[in-house]
Amino acid sequence: MCLAIPMKVLEVKGEEGDFLNPPLAVVEASGLKKEVRLDIVDRFPSEGDFLIVHAGFAIHTLSEAEAKESLKALEEMAKGV
Amino acid sequence: MFEIDSGFKDKELSRALLRGIEKEFKSPVRFMEVCGTHTMSIFRYGIRGLLPEGLFLVSGPGCPVCVTSQGDIDLIIELSKEPEIIISTFGDLLRVPGSRGSLMDERARGSQVNVVYSPSESLEICKKTPEKEVVFIAIGFETTVPTVAATILEARAKGIKNFSILCLHKTMPEALRTLLEDEELGVNGLLAPGHVSAIIGARPYRMLSREFNMPIVIAGFEPADILQGILLLLRQLNDGRADVQNGYKRAVPEEGNLRALSLIKEVFEPCESTWRGLGKIEGSGLRLKEEYGEFDAMKRFGLSPNPSREPKACLCGEIIKAKATPLECPLFKRACTPLSPVGPCMVSSEGTCSAFYKYGLL
Amino acid sequence: MKDKTIHIDHGSGGLATKKLIEEVFLKRLSNKRLERLEDSAILDISSNQLAFTTDSFVVDPIFFTGGDIGSLSIHGTVNDLAMQGARPVALSLGLILEEGLLIDELERVAESIKDALLEAKVEVVTADTKVVQRGKADRIFINTSGVGIPYEPRLFLSSERVEEGDVIIVSGSIGDHGATILLERSGFKMDVSIGSDSCPLNGLVETVIKGVGEDFNKLKVFRDPTRGGLATVLNEIAQASNCNMILYEDDIPVKEEVRGVCEILGLDPLYLANEGKMVLICKESIKEKVLGLMKSHLYGRDSRIIGKVERNVKDESPIVTLKTTIGGERIVSILSGQPLPRIC
Numbered sequence: 001m002c003l004a005i006p007m008k009v010l011e012v013k014g015e016e017g018d019f020l021n022p023p024l025a026v027v028e029a030s031g032l033k034k035e036v037r038l039d040i041v042d043r044f045p046s047e048g049d050f051l052i053v054h055a056g057f058a059i060h061t062l063s064e065a066e067a068k069e070s071l072k073a074l075e076e077m078a079k080g081v
Numbered sequence: 082m083f084e085i086d087s088g089f090k091d092k093e094l095s096r097a098l099l100r101g102i103e104k105e106f107k108s109p110v111r112f113m114e115v116c117g118t119h120t121m122s123i124f125r126y127g128i129r130g131l132l133p134e135g136l137f138l139v140s141g142p143g144c145p146v147c148v149t150s151q152g153d154i155d156l157i158i159e160l161s162k163e164p165e166i167i168i169s170t171f172g173d174l175l176r177v178p179g180s181r182g183s184l185m186d187e188r189a190r191g192s193q194v195n196v197v198y199s200p201s202e203s204l205e206i207c208k209k210t211p212e213k214e215v216v217f218i219a220i221g222f223e224t225t226v227p228t229v230a231a232t233i234l235e236a237r238a239k240g241i242k243n244f245s246i247l248c249l250h251k252t253m254p255e256a257l258r259t260l261l262e263d264e265e266l267g268v269n270g271l272l273a274p275g276h277v278s279a280i281i282g283a284r285p286y287r288m289l290s291r292e293f294n295m296p297i298v299i300a301g302f303e304p305a306d307i308l309q310g311i312l313l314l315l316r317q318l319n320d321g322r323a324d325v326q327n328g329y330k331r332a333v334p335e336e337g338n339l340r341a342l343s344l345i346k347e348v349f350e351p352c353e354s355t356w357r358g359l360g361k362i363e364g365s366g367l368r369l370k371e372e373y374g375e376f377d378a379m380k381r382f383g384l385s386p387n388p389s390r391e392p393k394a395c396l397c398g399e400i401i402k403a404k405a406t407p408l409e410c411p412l413f414k415r416a417c418t419p420l421s422p423v424g425p426c427m428v429s430s431e432g433t434c435s436a437f438y439k440y441g442l443l
Numbered sequence: 444m445k446d447k448t449i450h451i452d453h454g455s456g457g458l459a460t461k462k463l464i465e466e467v468f469l470k471r472l473s474n475k476r477l478e479r480l481e482d483s484a485i486l487d488i489s490s491n492q493l494a495f496t497t498d499s500f501v502v503d504p505i506f507f508t509g510g511d512i513g514s515l516s517i518h519g520t521v522n523d524l525a526m527q528g529a530r531p532v533a534l535s536l537g538l539i540l541e542e543g544l545l546i547d548e549l550e551r552v553a554e555s556i557k558d559a560l561l562e563a564k565v566e567v568v569t570a571d572t573k574v575v576q577r578g579k580a581d582r583i584f585i586n587t588s589g590v591g592i593p594y595e596p597r598l599f600l601s602s603e604r605v606e607e608g609d610v611i612i613v614s615g616s617i618g619d620h621g622a623t624i625l626l627e628r629s630g631f632k633m634d635v636s637i638g639s640d641s642c643p644l645n646g647l648v649e650t651v652i653k654g655v656g657e658d659f660n661k662l663k664v665f666r667d668p669t670r671g672g673l674a675t676v677l678n679e680i681a682q683a684s685n686c687n688m689i690l691y692e693d694d695i696p697v698k699e700e701v702r703g704v705c706e707i708l709g710l711d712p713l714y715l716a717n718e719g720k721m722v723l724i725c726k727e728s729i730k731e732k733v734l735g736l737m738k739s740h741l742y743g744r745d746s747r748i749i750g751k752v753e754r755n756v757k758d759e760s761p762i763v764t765l766k767t768t769i770g771g772e773r774i775v776s777i778l779s780g781q782p783l784p785r786i787c
Contacts, residue, residue: 004089004122004302005706006331019238022201022231030703032635037201039231042338052279052332055171055221056199057228059341060279060332070331071088074305078094081101081312095769127771198631198708304769419779430709441762441774 005029006050006067007036016044025058027051089303098308099131105315109135111267112314113403115257116274117144117431118302124440126304132311139403142256142359143274144431145221146173147401147424150355152387153249154425155179157218160247160382161192167210169203170218172196176419176428180390200225200232200246207236207244216378219246224276226250226367227341230348233369233376245378248368251354253277254285255365260402261293268403270296270314272307275329280345282337286325294323301329348373355389357425358398397424400433407437414438449544454574464572467549471557476533476568484568486533490592494529496520497588505552505582507627509619509638510718513552516585517559518641518718519669525645526665526721528600528652529591531565537586538570542577552583563643565589594652595659602683604663609752610730611688612723614647614737615640615745616696617673621715622704631708637700642719647740651723654736661726662733668722671778674713674763676722678777681761688763690750690775713765714778724752 007027014023016038023038025045036051038044041058045051050067051058062070088094114120120140123129129138142148158179161168168184175185175196188194193213195206203217219229229246236244253274260266273286278299286297296317300310310328317324327333345367354366369377378384391398395417396410407413407426417423419438426432452459469478476484498519505512517534524531536556540549560566619640626633648665655662668676673695681688697705697712705712719742725733730748737743756762763775 003707004118005703019234022235030706031700032633032703032707034633034707037199037228037231039234040227040338040341040344042334042340050331052276054224054276055228056201057231059224059227059276059338060334062331067331073330074089074309075094077309077312078097078101078305081097081104090768092769124773125767126769127765127767127773128769129771130773131769131771196629198629439774439776441776 003053006052006062009045009047009049009051012038012046014038025051027053089301089305091305094305095308098305098312101312102136102308102315103133105312105319106133106136107319109137110269110315110318111137111139112270112272112311113139113141113268114272114307115141115143115253116272116277117147117429119143119272119274119300119307120433120436121431122302122304122307124436127440128304128307136311139268140400140433141271141403142260142356142401143222144426144429144433145225145251146177146429147397147426147432148251148256148356148358149220149249149425150357150389151180151391152355152389155387156384157247158182158184158187160216160378160384161187161194163382165214167193167195167206167213167215168218169195169197169206169215171198171220173429173431174218174220176422177425178392178422178428200229201235204232204236204239204241204244207241211243214243214245214381217244217246219248219250222251222253222274222277223280223345226349227280227338227344230344233348233373234344236376245376245381246369247378250349250367251356252351252365252367254281254289255362256356256359257289259359259362259365261289261295263402266403269318270298272310272314273297273299275299275301275306275332278329278333278337280338280341283325283327283333283335284337290323290325296323297325299325299327299329299333301332357391358401392423395424397426397434400426407434410434447546449540449546449549449574450542451574451576453540454572460572467546467553468570471553472560472567472570474566474568476566477570484533486568486590488532488592490596492593492596494524494527494591494593495588496523497586498523500585500587501581502624503581504627505548507639508623510641511552511555512583512585513555514559515641515718516587517556517563518643520587520589521563521565521643521645522667522721524589524591525643525648526667527591528595528598528648528665529593530649531563531589531591531645533568534560534565534587534589536567536570538572539580539584540572540574541580541582542574544582549583559643563645594649598652598659598662600662600664602664602680605680605684605686605724605752607686607752607754608727609663609724610727610748611677611690611750611752612725612730612734612737612746613673613696613749614644614721614723614743616698616701617668617717617720618697618701618705618712618715620718621672622701622712624716625708625710626704629708633704633707635700635704637698637704640717640719642742644719644721644742647721647737647743650740650743651733651736655729655732658729658732661729662723663726664722664724666722668717668720670716672712672714672716673722674711674775675778677763677775680724681763684752684755685757685761686755687753687761688750689753690763690765692765692767694747694749696745696747713775
């Protein structure tokens with residue numbers, strides 16, 4: 001089962017590639033905060049980025065600009081019909 | 082604050098896309114939504130009823146619990162009876178009936194079954210109960226696999242000795258190929274799974290699309306994502322094209338998630354796997370590589386695969402292949418309900434039967 | 444109290460029991476009828492109609508954000524009386540304590556029982572305490588029973604009176620209690636500011652019944668959507684009345700945080716328990732009046748009309764339909780079993 005909401009990065013803890021203390025991000029969506037692992041994410045995020053999360057792990061990072069762009073693209077398409 | 086998710090749930094946006102679908106719809110078509118989360122979302126928002134008459138959505142083999150073979154389910158339940166073993170699993174598996182009872186039944190009889198939200202939580206259980214063996218039931222597609230790989234690497238780095246996995250992972254492209262090879266499938270386009278694609282990228286679909294002349298659109302899970310996917314499929318059909326389009330760019334890069342793919346490769350290797358309904362498919366499963374054999378519960382506990390005997394009269398296997406709908410199953414809503422399910426499609430929140438039961442068809 | 448934990452002597456019926464009852468309960472809950480400590484309480488009631496109800500409370504964890512098992516046990520029974528249009532008159536309180544429970548914790552529970560009683564303007568008139576060995580119960584179980592008398596004796600509240608055209612009102616956001624408990628019980632590490640909505644609803648019910656005056660007969664049903672949530676309660680009413688219902692998802696109040704928890708755990712707020720909300724069904728002609736009255740009360744501020752009752756289906760089985768946010772329709776079925784968080 002997949003989680004549709006991208007979650008916003010509030011804080012990044014730890015270093016890339018550390019398996020003893022895997023890196024984490026504190027993320028937020030709909031007023032709730034949680035920690036997610038960053039071991040398998042495609043691009044190491046920084047504060048303000050959004051993360052697509054699966055089973056407690058971030059799987060994809062997108063910037064706010066990319067997030068907005070994807071929504072805009074869809075809106076454009078809807079307008080065009 | 083910029084609220085990204087509400088945008089994709091927007092009513093006006095969905096309405097506009099629906100108008101587009103009306104306009105592009107010319108003659109009866111059947112599209113398959115491959116992912117179980119798509120199925121859920123489609124029912125949750127009542128999307129089927131909003132589509133023009135003659136545009137059908139059918140569910141595919143994308144609910145991980147549903148495609149797990151009966152033999153494997155039985156193996157899990159047998160394993161849970163071992164007193165020294167703690168089973169760590171996602172919640173969906175709890176009610177799935179084996180040939181005799183479910184994990185939930187075993188838990189009531191004293192088996193130790195822990196529901197986790199992330200495979201990595203299993204390691205916390207290992208630490209708390211060093212005298213026990215913790216076995217994570219590794220079910221899931223390419224999205225879940227790297228989270229399990231990361232957990233295994235963490236266990237190795239930390240020297241955790243009482244952790245292993247029952248590796249039942251499956252991969253999507255080979256199963257889709259098997260489905261598409263079936264000439265009776267009668268599907269005119271695929272909505273490809275969003276988060277599996279976030280890991281594997283768009284490329285694996287390109288070959289399938291070319292080979293089978295099949296329009297494929299990768300779609301997200303919000304209503305607007307799904308409607309957009311349907312619209313793009315219709316346009317491809319109308320243009321006489323069969324391409325792969327990425328309708329979920331905010332999660333899916335063309336090449337996928339290279340880090341996750343390399344972690345999968347580090348820990349797992351392809352193998353044959355048995356799917357409910359689809360049977361044995363070469364290269365559609367993953368097993369632990371030799372160097373990670375110590376984490377393999379099959380080896381650790383000397384288990385051997387169970388033969389698959391699917392429950393009599395249960396149509397889950399056909400439903401997974403879109404050959405039947407729950408309404409055609411003689412057990413649906415009679416012998417098979419969410420409280421006493423016969424097949425996994427009635428149990429998993431993503432299962433087609435469960436969605437039909439819970440949300441109905443209007 | 445000297446002793447730090449409950450032990451089996453506290454249930455002996457002897458001195459230790461007496462001391463426990465005096466120092467933990469009588470100190471807080473004392474009233475003329477309870478302090479007589481007789482085998483039963485005599486109630487002086489002139490009404491010839493009595494509402495009578497009982498409920499048991501086994502919630503885990505016993506303390507949660509927004510309440511605890513003590514306040515819950517009072518609200519639960521007060522609300523069951525209120526849903527029949529009755530003012531609570533007297534309650535009983537039965538406790539089963541597990542050996543090893545901290546007396547501090549028991550005092551916290553007693554304190555919150557006291558506060559809940561004060562707010563609901565009702566007394567405990569008879570009580571009982573038992574102690575069981577460690578492992579034979581889960582810290583503390585509570586049973587409360589209650590009697591009440593109708594605010595309006597001529598008013599007959601029943602699901603069977605529900606008919607086509609009636610409107611469905613809910614007294615505020617749904618799922619708060621269920622989401623809070625699930626989150627605290629699951630150990631799912633999530634930081635979110637939600638709490639249980641546990642509260643007494645008798646004041647709200649009184650406001651509505653008295654406020655509509657001679658239109659009282661246009662009120663059909665009050666129900667508190669506890670276990671099984673809004674979906675289950677509405678299905679039960681649909682079945683009893685044999686009427687279809689339609690709900691509008693856009694109008695159903697759900698807090699953003701509860702929606703978020705549901706999305707992440709794969710749950711549906713329609714099926715989550717509430718402990719301080721009511722569903723009211725009344726004739727269309729008094730809906731504005733009723734809504735206004737509900738909104739004037741602290742516990743009904745966020746009341747909303749969420750749907751309406753449709754045609755009587757006679758021999759078919761009635762269905763509850765939800766118009767989704769994007770305009771689709773789906774069936775809202777009854778809850779089947781314990782909601783299970785999903786794979787994610």
